[in-house]
Amino acid sequence: xxxxxxxxxxxxxxxxxxxxxxxxxxxxxxxxxxxxxxxxxxxxxxxxxxxxxxxxxxxxxxxxxxxxxxxxxxxxxxxxxxxxxxxxxxxxxxxxxxxxxxxxxxxxxxxxxxxxxxxxxxxxxxxxxxxxxxxxxxxxxxxxxxxxxxxxxxxxxxxxxxxxxxxxxxxxxxxxxxxxxxxxxxxxxxxxxxxxxxxxxxxxxxxxxxxxxxxxxxxxxxxxxxxxxxxxxxxxxxxxxxxxxxxxxxxxxxxxxxxxxxxxxxxxxxxxxxxxxxxxxxxxxxxxxxxxxxxxxxxxxxxxxxxxxxxxxxxxxxxxxxxxxxxxxxxxxxxxxxxxxxxxxxxxxxxxxxxxxxxxxxxxxxxxxxxxxxxxxxxxxxxxxxxxxxxxxxxxxxxxxxxxxxxxxxxxxxxxxxxxxxxxxxxxxxxxxxxxxxxxxxxxxxxxxxxxxxxxxxxxxxxxxxxxxxxxxxxxxxxxxxxxxxxxxxxxxxxxxxxxxxxxxxxxxxxxxxxxxxxxxxxxxxxxxxx
Numbered sequence: 358x359x360x361x362x363x364x365x366x367x368x369x370x371x372x373x374x375x376x377x378x379x380x381x382x383x384x385x386x387x388x389x390x391x392x393x394x395x396x397x398x399x400x401x402x403x404x405x406x407x408x409x410x411x412x413x414x415x416x417x418x419x420x421x422x423x424x425x426x427x428x429x430x431x432x433x434x435x436x437x438x439x440x441x442x443x444x445x446x447x448x449x450x451x452x453x454x455x456x457x458x459x460x461x462x463x464x465x466x467x468x469x470x471x472x473x474x475x476x477x478x479x480x481x482x483x484x485x486x487x488x489x490x491x492x493x494x495x496x497x498x499x500x501x502x503x504x505x506x507x508x509x510x511x512x513x514x515x516x517x518x519x520x521x522x523x524x525x526x527x528x529x530x531x532x533x534x535x536x537x538x539x540x541x542x543x544x545x546x547x548x549x550x551x552x553x554x555x556x557x558x559x560x561x562x563x564x565x566x567x568x569x570x571x572x573x574x575x576x577x578x579x580x581x582x583x584x585x586x587x588x589x590x591x592x593x594x595x596x597x598x599x600x601x602x603x604x605x606x607x608x609x610x611x612x613x614x615x616x617x618x619x620x621x622x623x624x625x626x627x628x629x630x631x632x633x634x635x636x637x638x639x640x641x642x643x644x645x646x647x648x649x650x651x652x653x654x655x656x657x658x659x660x661x662x663x664x665x666x667x668x669x670x671x672x673x674x675x676x677x678x679x680x681x682x683x684x685x686x687x688x689x690x691x692x693x694x695x696x697x698x699x700x701x702x703x704x705x706x707x708x709x710x711x712x713x714x715x716x717x718x719x720x721x722x723x724x725x726x727x728x729x730x731x732x733x734x735x736x737x738x739x740x741x742x743x744x745x746x747x748x749x750x751x752x753x754x755x756x757x758x759x760x761x762x763x764x765x766x767x768x769x770x771x772x773x774x775x776x777x778x779x780x781x782x783x784x785x786x787x788x789x790x791x792x793x794x795x796x797x798x799x800x801x802x803x804x805x806x807x808x809x810x811x812x813x814x815x816x817x818x819x820x821x822x823x824x825x826x827x828x829x830x831x832x833x834x835x836x837x838x839x840x841x842x843x844x845x846x847x848x849x850x851x852x853x854x855x856x857x858x859x860x861x862x863x864x865x866x867x868x869x870x871x872x873x874x875x876x877x878x879x880x881x882x883x884x885x886x887x888x
Contacts, residue, residue: 360411360430360547368393374405398470398541403477406519406545408438412528414553414560425528425560441482452491453484454647459666461676463539463637470541475647483517486550490565491652507653509568511645516563519545529562533644537636610658612669614690618698626695626705633684633716634673639665682827685719689827692727702766705729708756710739710803714842717810718834720759724814725830726823730767731811733760736785736804738794753799755789757807764818782808813837 368374370393387394398404408430415426454475458464472478479487487510494510497503515532520539522531523546530546533539552564559567579601586592609616613628631638642665653659671687673679695705709720724731739756782805786796794800817837822830 360408360434363407363409363544368395374407403471403473406480408435412561414555416555438482441485445481445485445488448485448488450484450488452495452648452651453488454651456647459640459643461637461640461666462634462674463640464643465676466541467539475644478518478520478644480519480547483519483547483550487514487517487648490550491648494652504653505572507649509565509572510652511649512568512571513563513565514645514648516548516568517550519547521546521548521563532563534641537641539641539644614687614694616694618694620697621700623695623698624700624703626699628691628695628705628707630688630691630707630709630720631672631684632709632711633681633719634675635711637672637674639667639670639672681715681719681831685722685831686827688719688723689726689823692723692729696727696729696763699763702762704732705761706758707761708737708739708758709807710753710756711806712753712799712802714806714838715835717806718831718838721810721813721817721834721837722827722830724759724761725817725821728764728818729761729814730764730818731759731761731814732767734758734807734811736789736800736807738789753803754797755800755803757803759807759811779805779808809838809841812841 368388368391371388371391373388373390384396384398385394386397411428411430411434413426413428414424418426457474458467458472458477460468467478476484490510490513494503494506497506515534516530518533520533520541522535522540522542522544523529524531530548548561548563550564552566552568553560554566559570561567581595582599582601583593583595586594646659646665649656650659650663668677669687670677670679671684671691673681673684692705699705709717711717735758736755737758739754785804785808786801789800790796813834817834
């Protein structure tokens, strides 16, 4: 069973409750009782909720009916919720977090809606179920089993909160991180805590049964890895003799900048660096971390870190005053550490995309500082391909995969003509379109910027001085990009180190707008060599 509720706020004038899903549009509301108009949210208090509908599955209720049922919330449904409220009030919670939500680039959105504590993001029935679940997990003596259930509990938290929305296309609730942020919508979906099954088949999402089954499948895959067979939906090719975790494996939860790696030992390095300020990982992780601190205090990582928020986190963040220079310094330190561990000629590969040209400058600086050149760059559809929050935006659904090697292992490529690099971007776009992907402006921008970054690194590597201040290095990379693309909008001021994490710049990049893309490589190389 899944219930749906809507947010309500009191009228600023008559103080009568107003259901936002019927009386509000585009952050503006008008009270149907007194006619007073006002904006929302104003952060004056945590929004209330009204239970108005339920979705349920019941073979016994109507055997002739196939599928799910929908009903209005009646008195019995409201009484069940009231009973959960009473039971929660009788408890002395041991695991429900009381910490306040800290300010941040992403958490400030919650504060605007009036949320002050992490527990405010859950209704009483969810808090009761999570508290009782945590108590049962705490009582388990088997350490490995308890840790496995704690992992499942952290996954359950994503679905058992009042930021979850309902996806009518797939008839299931969406977890809080379905858009890599903290969405605050006007209608929420509350999933059944235990989950619903019928003849071994799971119905919907978000309950314990769903979470545990997902964990079981992951363990089975680790024992017998497989790959899908191209062109044969549902067919699997099992990898004979392979098992995830077999052999010499070392897992560490630590900052990559502090990794203790001997020189020239790695056959390859694969990483997925943060996309500058696109996702605030630590702020999102704190949502679960405040529960896990109570449930797993003996864990060495939890014991060493009272919060997931770290000032040295490798992201751009306005609240923490981390901009391009700080992000570039951190990324450079990681790439230098990994490059020193690479065997000669072996690759370091990573994926990246960003909506702004500035987002690529730190990538170029990190590669140049580490003595790496990009020998190949190609696009691939990213995990964001189906994300609901970018369907109508200009965001990219394409990641660029950068394959890099140490400079001494790469032949000279500086004489390549500039138009060859841009032609490669066009070819990549055509290849994706032939494969059936309809490219948008953001997708083309990611492909083009990936090849431009590769070009800048190839031309700036001779005479690059890693020891110079990062601000100067970014400025040099900026000039290189402007030589390739032409200056930014004529009204834009030059970028400076004090810029915020996400400068407000027109991100449109169409190669046809830049006649320099047709100039010869020799002329471009001459311009890029100017300091």
